[in-house]
Amino acid sequence: EPEVTQTPSHQVTQMGQEVILRCVPISNHLYFYWYRQILGQKVEFLVSFYNNEISEKSEIFDDQFSVERPDGSNFTLKIRSTKLEDSAMYFCASSPLSLTGGNNEQFFGPGTRLTVL
Amino acid sequence: GESVGLHLPTLSVQEGDNSIINCAYSNSASDYFIWYKQESGKGPQFIIDIRSNMDKRQGQRVTVLLNKTVKHLSLQIAATQPGDSAVYFCADAPLPWGQNFVFGPGTRLSVLP
Numbered sequence: 001e002p003e004v005t006q007t008p009s010h011q012v013t014q015m016g017q018e019v020i021l022r023c024v025p026i027s028n029h030l031y032f033y034w035y036r037q038i039l040g041q042k043v044e045f046l047v048s049f050y051n052n053e054i055s056e057k058s059e060i061f062d063d064q065f066s067v068e069r070p071d072g073s074n075f076t077l078k079i080r081s082t083k084l085e086d087s088a089m090y091f092c093a094s095s096p097l098s099l100t101g102g103n104n105e106q107f108f109g110p111g112t113r114l115t116v117l
Numbered sequence: 118g119e120s121v122g123l124h125l126p127t128l129s130v131q132e133g134d135n136s137i138i139n140c141a142y143s144n145s146a147s148d149y150f151i152w153y154k155q156e157s158g159k160g161p162q163f164i165i166d167i168r169s170n171m172d173k174r175q176g177q178r179v180t181v182l183l184n185k186t187v188k189h190l191s192l193q194i195a196a197t198q199p200g201d202s203a204v205y206f207c208a209d210a211p212l213p214w215g216q217n218f219v220f221g222p223g224t225r226l227s228v229l230p
Contacts, residue, residue, distance in 0.1 A: 004160075043153075043161060043206060043220040056217045091160045106151075106218075108160030 002026045004109035006092050012115045013082055021077045021112045023092030032075045033093040033106060034067065036060070043091070049075065082116045089113050129227045136194040138224045140207035143188065149210040151218070152181060152192045156203045164192070164205075194226075202228045 005024045013019050025032050034046040048055040049067055066078045075094075079086055090113075093106040130136045142150070148169045153161035165176045167183050167190075174181050180193040190207050204225050208218040 042222045043155075043208075045218050045220075048217070058217060093160075105163045105166065106161075108162065110158075111160050 004092055004094055004107050006090075006109040006112050008112060009110070010113045010115070012117065015084055015116055016081050019079050019082055019114060021079075021090050021092075021114070023075045023077070023109055024073050025075055025092065025094030026096075026107055027073070029094035029096050029107070031055070031095045031106075032067075032069070033095075034077045035091040035093065035108075036088040037091065037111075038088045046077070079114075082114075084116050087114055087116045126222070127225045127227070129229055130197050131229050132199060133196055136192075136197045136201070136226060138192045138194075138205050138226065140190040140192075140221050141188060142190060142207070142209045142219075144209060144211050144219070145188065147188075147209045147211050150181070150183060150190050151208045151210070152179075152190075153206045153208060153220075154201075154203045155206060155223070161206060197226075197228050199228050199230070202226055 004026055007022045011019055030050060032049040035043050036046055037043045044060060045058050047057040047061045047067055052069060054067065064080045068076050070076065075092060077090060089111045091111045092109040095106045128136060128138060149166065151166045152164040154164050155161045165174060165179050165181050167174045167181045169185060172183050178195045182191045192205060194201055204223040206220050206223045208220045210218050
């Protein structure tokens with residue numbers, strides 16, 4: 001069964017450093033997403049990506065964040081200068097294009113735990 | 118601001134009983150709703166979805182009910198099993214076919230033997 005994969009599973013970094021979180025979406029999916037979940041809190045939408053551009057983004061997704069699909073398989077989230085409050089679990093998700101617009105089942109990866117010291 | 122919230126943070130049920138998990142949403146323009154299950158250490162897993170033009174949708178052992186009048190969503194799990202123990206989130210995607218899903222804080226379901 002195809003699945004979304006994410007690397008690394010755990011990333012520890014110093015405040016102010018840049019991090020890149022990597023995701024490999026399901027191969028025939030066309031929409032890609034990043035979410036974060038601060039420990040003990042709800043899942044928060046960061047950004048969606050379609051056709052090589054950002055489709056929607058939340059208020060959390062400020063200038064410190066960027067996404068990229070550098071090749072046909074990877075989807076990355078970059079945080080340019082990490083802050084302590086960026087510590088969270090980051091989930092990547094993908095979904096197939098829905099021609100009817102009515103079913104947007106998202107398949108989530110296992111997450112990357114980012115710890116900013 | 119708009120938000121999706123859950124009435125009960127925890128729910129304990131006996132194995133074999135039915136479970137009902139509730140969710141309230143505040144965005145009257147919401148069009149699409151999803152229930153997710155999240156097991157410890159894993160990412161959210163899609164369970165079932167419903168659009169605003171429906172009031173009920175059934176899956177395998179699960180049923181989602183939508184009451185647009187009171188902006189309420191529920192997930193019913195029939196014959197709850199130990200493997201159903203997890204945190205359940207509702208999420209709302211406002212129009213138009215947005216992907217900016219707003220998640221509720223989650224309800225932890227514990228299945229007792």
